[in-house]
Amino acid sequence: xxxxxxxxxDLILQEGANSTLRCNFSDSVNxxxxxxxxxxxQLINLFYIPSGTKQNGRLSATTVATERxxxxxxxxSQTTDSGVYFCAVEKGGSNYKLTFxxxxxxxxxP
Amino acid sequence: xxxxxxxxxxxxxxxGQHVTLRCSPISGHKSVSWYQQVLGQGPQFIFQYYEKEExxxxxxxxxxxxxxxxxxxxxxxxxxxxxxxxxxxxCASSLSRSFGTExxxxxxxxxxxx
Numbered sequence: 001x002x003x004x005x006x007x008x009x010d011l012i013l014q015e016g017a018n019s020t021l022r023c024n025f026s027d028s029v030n031x032x033x034x035x036x037x038x039x040x041x042q043l044i045n046l047f048y049i050p051s052g053t054k055q056n057g058r059l060s061a062t063t064v065a066t067e068r069x070x071x072x073x074x075x076x077s078q079t080t081d082s083g084v085y086f087c088a089v090e091k092g093g094s095n096y097k098l099t100f101x102x103x104x105x106x107x108x109x110p
Numbered sequence: 111x112x113x114x115x116x117x118x119x120x121x122x123x124x125x126g127q128h129v130t131l132r133c134s135p136i137s138g139h140k141s142v143s144w145y146q147q148v149l150g151q152g153p154q155f156i157f158q159y160y161e162k163e164e165x166x167x168x169x170x171x172x173x174x175x176x177x178x179x180x181x182x183x184x185x186x187x188x189x190x191x192x193x194x195x196x197x198x199x200x201c202a203s204s205l206s207r208s209f210g211t212e213x214x215x216x217x218x219x220x221x222x223x224x
Contacts, residue, residue, distance in 0.1 A: 004152075033212065041198050043153075043215040086152055088213075096166035097143065098202075098213060100152030 002027045002091040006101035013077050013108050021072040021104045023087030031090035032063050033098070034072050036083050043086065046072070077108045112137070114203050114216035122222045123191050131186040131219045135203030141165075142184040143213065144176060145200040153200055159184055160206070188221075196223045 003026040013019055023032070034046040047054050047061040049070065054061050058077075063070040074081055084105050088098040115134045123129050135142050141160045145153035155168040159178035173189045182203075188195055198220050202213040 031211070031213075035215075040217060041147075041200075041220065042217040043200065045212070045214060048212040088152070096158040096160075097155040097168065098145075098153075099155070102150075102152050 002029070002089060002099050004087060004089055004099050004101040006085075006087055006104050008104060009102065010105045011107070013106070015077060015079060015108055015110050017077050017108075018073070018075045019077060019106070021074070021085055021087075021106075023070040023072070023089075023101055025068050025070075025087075025089045027068070027091055029065065029068075029089040029091060031098070032065075032070055033088050034061055034070070035086045035088065036081075037086060037103070038083055046085075074106075077106075079108050079110055082106055082108045114201055114214055116199075116201050116216035116219050118219060119217065120220045120222075122224060124224055125191055125193060127191050128187065128189050129191060129221060131188075131199050131201075131221070132183065133186070133201030133203075133216060134183045135201075136214055139203040139205050139214075140182055141204045141206055141211070142178055142182065143202045143204070144184070144186045145202065145215075146170075147198040147200060147218075148196075153198075156186070191223045193223050196221060 005024045035043040051065045084103040088100045143158040144156040147153040157176045158166040198218045201216045204211040
């Protein structure tokens with residue numbers, strides 16, 4: 001099956017710092033989503049971005065499908081940004097499931 | 111509009127018992143998928159249902175089963191519970207099963223097997 005690798009696995013920042021999270025995937029994809037998992041376990045949709053660039057406030061994401069990677073940028077980080085960030089992809093031709101990476105645990109200190 | 115709702119939020123069961131988890135998708139969404147997330151890992155795909163039929167199944171034993179009802183809500187059933195079934199169970203809904211449809215997740219059911 002498709003492989004999804006996220007890096008770094010852990011990231012510790014001071015409030016106000018910027019960060020870049022990376023997601024590499026091993027095959028062509030129909031769908032790529034970034035999620036933030038809150039402390040209660042819910043996956044919050046950040047971006048639906050199979051290709052191109054999107055921005056939402058302090059967050060932005062870029063997916064280069066031909067090179068099989070996606071980046072999530074967090075600017076001016078806040079303590080509320082802490083949590084686990086997941087990248088999930090849907091392999092081309094298997095339009096029924098998302099394959100998740102292992103996530104990046106982000107800790108933002110005040 | 112209500113998002114994806116799951117019940118119960120927490121559950122404690124004994125080994126060997128059976129459990130039923132429930133999910134209501136976003137209004138208008140016809141596809142429901144189930145995922146299992148164990149501590150420290152990303153969610154793993156269990157099932158997808160669309161129009162009341164199983165459309166995909168992950169690498170899980172036959173103890174796991176599911177169904178989808180005419181109103182598109184869904185149940186996940188697990189028989190003969192094992193300690194290793196302790197996990198967060200997530201339900202996702204999407205508009206259809208077409209290529210590249212965005213998925214939205216519920217808050218999950220945290221199952222503890224003792």
